[in-house]
Amino acid sequence: DTGVSQDPRHKITKRGQNVTFRCDPISEHNRLYWYRQTLGQGPEFLTYFQNEAQLEKSRLLSDRFSAERPKGSFSTLEIQRTEQGDSAMYLCATHRAQGSYGYTFGSGTRLTVV
Amino acid sequence: AQSVTQLGSHVSVSEGALVLLRCNYSSSVPPYLFWYVQYPNQGLQLLLKYTTGATLVKGINGFEAEFKKSETSFHLTKPSAHMSDAAEYFCAVSASGNTPLVFGKGTRLSVIA
Numbered sequence: 001d002t003g004v005s006q007d008p009r010h011k012i013t014k015r016g017q018n019v020t021f022r023c024d025p026i027s028e029h030n031r032l033y034w035y036r037q038t039l040g041q042g043p044e045f046l047t048y049f050q051n052e053a054q055l056e057k058s059r060l061l062s063d064r065f066s067a068e069r070p071k072g073s074f075s076t077l078e079i080q081r082t083e084q085g086d087s088a089m090y091l092c093a094t095h096r097a098q099g100s101y102g103y104t105f106g107s108g109t110r111l112t113v114v
Numbered sequence: 115a116q117s118v119t120q121l122g123s124h125v126s127v128s129e130g131a132l133v134l135l136r137c138n139y140s141s142s143v144p145p146y147l148f149w150y151v152q153y154p155n156q157g158l159q160l161l162l163k164y165t166t167g168a169t170l171v172k173g174i175n176g177f178e179a180e181f182k183k184s185e186t187s188f189h190l191t192k193p194s195a196h197m198s199d200a201a202e203y204f205c206a207v208s209a210s211g212n213t214p215l216v217f218g219k220g221t222r223l224s225v226i227a
Contacts, residue, residue: 004157006157033214033215035217040123040219040220041219041220042118042204042206042217042218042219042220043158043204043215043217044217045214045215045216048214056214091157091158093157093158101146101148101163101165101208101211102148102160102163103158103160103215104160105150105158105159106157107155107156107157108155108156108157110155
C-alpha cells in the first residue's frame with residue numbers, strides 16, 4: 001500500500017493556459033474522487049469514478065474541467081483556459097466501493113494561476 | 115441532500131485541556147459521519163468514522179466522537195490536548211456511505227503551551 005499519489009505537488013500557470021493533474025490510487029481502490037479546496041474552506045466535491053466510469057459530476061465542474069480514468073487505475077483532471085478563480089488545492093481520494101468507508105486522500109496539487 | 119455545519123472556525127485550547135470541536139449535520143437518510151485532520155500543505159487524514167452500531171467511536175491519536183441522532187450532532191473530543199494536535203479539522207457526512215462525502219468548512223485548532 002503506497003498510498004494515493006498526486007502529481008505535481010505544485011503548479012504555477014498563466015491565466016489562459018491548460019493544466020493537467022494526475023492521481024494514482026491505491027491499487028485495490030476502485031472508487032476515485034476529485035475535490036477542490038480553497039483557502040479557509042472544506043473540500044468541495046468535483047467528480048468521481050467507479051473503475052473507469054464517471055458516475056457523478058458536481059455543478060461546480062464547469063465545461064473547462066474534464067476528468068478521465070481510462071483504464072480504471074490512474075486518473076487525470078484537466079483544466080482548460082485557466083482563470084484566477086481556479087487557484088486552489090486539488091485533492092484526490094480513493095476507497096474500495098464495497099465494505100469500506102472513509103477515503104484515503106493524496107497530498108494534493110496546489111494550483112496557482114497568475 | 116446532506117450538509118455539515120462546524121461551529122467555530124477557530125478553537126484555541128491550552129496544552130492538557132479538553133478539546134471539543136462541534137459538528138452538526140443534516141441528512142435525509144441515515145448518515146455516515148467522519149472526522150478528518152489536515153496539516154498544512156497536506157491531504158486529509160481520517161481520524162474516525164461512524165457508520166452503524168455503537169454511537170461512541172474512538173479514533174486515532176486519542177480522539178473520539180459521539181453520534182447523537184436526536185441532536186443531529188457528531189462532536190469530536192479529546193481529553194487532553196497536545197501541541198501536535200494543532201491542525202485543521204473537518205467533519206464530513208455521506209448518505210449511507212454510497213454518496214460522495216460532503217465536508218464542513220473546518221475548524222482550526224490551536225494549542226497553547
